[in-house]
Amino acid sequence: MLVGPQPLPRRPHPKFIETQGRLPMSLWSYVPHTETAEGGLTGARWAAVGTAMGRLHSRLAAHPAAAPTLEPGAAVCDVAASRDRFEHLIHAYKHMPRLGEFETWALQAARERQAILGDVERALTLLPQLTVQVLHGDTAGPNVLFKDSEIAAIVDFRPPAPGYLAWEIARLGCDPKSVLDNSAESWLTGYTDLSLAYRDANPKASVDDLVSSPRVGCAAMLCSAFPLSVPVERPHILDAAMEAYGRVRHEAALMLLDRLPVMEEALRDALR
Template identity: 80%
Template sequence: MAVTGTLALAYGLHPTEVTRIPQSTSTDNYAIVDQTGRRYFAKVYRARDRLDLERASVELSEYAADAGVATARATRTREHKLLETRGRLPMSLWSYVPHTETAEGNLIGARWAAVDTAMGRLHNRLAAHPAAAPTLQPGTAVCDVAAARDRFESLIPAFQHTPRLGEFETWALQAARERQALRGDIERTLASLPQLTVQVLHGDLAGPNVLLKNDEVAAFVDFRPRTPRYLSWEIARLGCDPKSVLANSVESWLTGYTDLALAYRDANPKVSADDLLSTLRVGCAAMLCSTSPLAAPVERPHIVDAALESYGHARHEAALLLLGRLPVLEEALRDALL
């Protein structure tokens, strides 16, 4: 009823259906059908102290859409605002993108090139964002290995002091120990990185935030605020989607990843060879430095479900696979790009 009331007052919509759908970590999400049969997607924000950041995220999505990049469009309120913030429920309302599936675990065949053509266009557009011009920064700083060490040194005792560990918690503790033991390998992996491009990016361009319609990208969704980040990491985060890595043989996945890199370069010709060639090294190191989602049972146990557990296993296994075969994979990528 609160969602229906907010939609009526703020947007002039009179929904006939309001269906709650799987939530993210920071929003409650709803599928909406209005009296004309038109469909929408509503995001209700839980934290009012983050609304300025949420607004900045929507603005970045609109900036990309204004240049023809495939994104969902925000529906403005009656007062022409991107977010409804004055009523009981802070909310944004989006055009619904029908008949889609996410890219998570679904990067196959022609989708590799299609996804990175779209991502190249997105990054080319965001490179012109007035908030920050692209710069070169040391590639070694893509991961803070010392901070990662501290996070794991806090996480491991937290698991050890838990009275009873379930199956996933027991596995997560072992995975955390494995990653902590690999700290020297991660440092060596980062040490040879050149200077890499940092610019405004999507911010969370993982498989679940890329909607596919057949073999084309229908929309990029869930942008983050316009914070400069490493270009190589965002390319790797999508290309090294753990479920896509593990769903194929390594050789098949590498063929797709190479298609992805070539298509990206065609769509964003300003990208440097160093940025593309460093993606595998950056992606591998970043995954191994991260405590996500291993820390979820300790820090946010309410979000742990079967899907998160599956993702945790896949991410860890994919990172170890990439680390073990990194020289061979990089040589193949170099041969294709140069």
């Protein structure tokens, strides 16, 4: 009979699977029986996401690639460039020989976006200075894996580069399908849980970053032409899932824009 702690088995030394190129990467392990966070933020998962992102951002704040700085929040989006982009997109659609159902909808949505860019610009002017630091780079729902209500893995890190911390929080918390699959009230409750858990895990985080994150996320979605531009620029990747995502993203962004003052007031009250 074995008594007392036993030594752990020795793991084999890792082997290189690729030696070309300038980007160091590591392959850890396959995580079975998981599902992505895309459209799946409910219940205890909100706080789990907040805790994971808070810990991650706390560690990345010390990354040697760039120290955290404060930058004007309004610079998170280039509204003038977006206005030109939508103008060119509308022109391209109007000169297509034939528009299918999605193309017809995308043209209408692009016109709607172009018409409200003034509202987006005004919303951006109300942003305070926000934190810019090294981030994960792509915290979209598909890159966060859940096992039940716990974070199993965060994958697909981008090369270390600074960006707006509020945008990375919103990139996951304002996941379009999660926004629309809940009532506005229950989504805000979940987002508040995420923000409180984030602050607990990253106590140095600015309240302004957390409170402003829905505004930043909303503006970024409304200024982006993706995936409305896909039928024009990359028609080969257009499929039913992409079409559904385009509709959901557009609708979620408009809903957020309409409710920004209410959401920000509720978040600020909770984070006091």
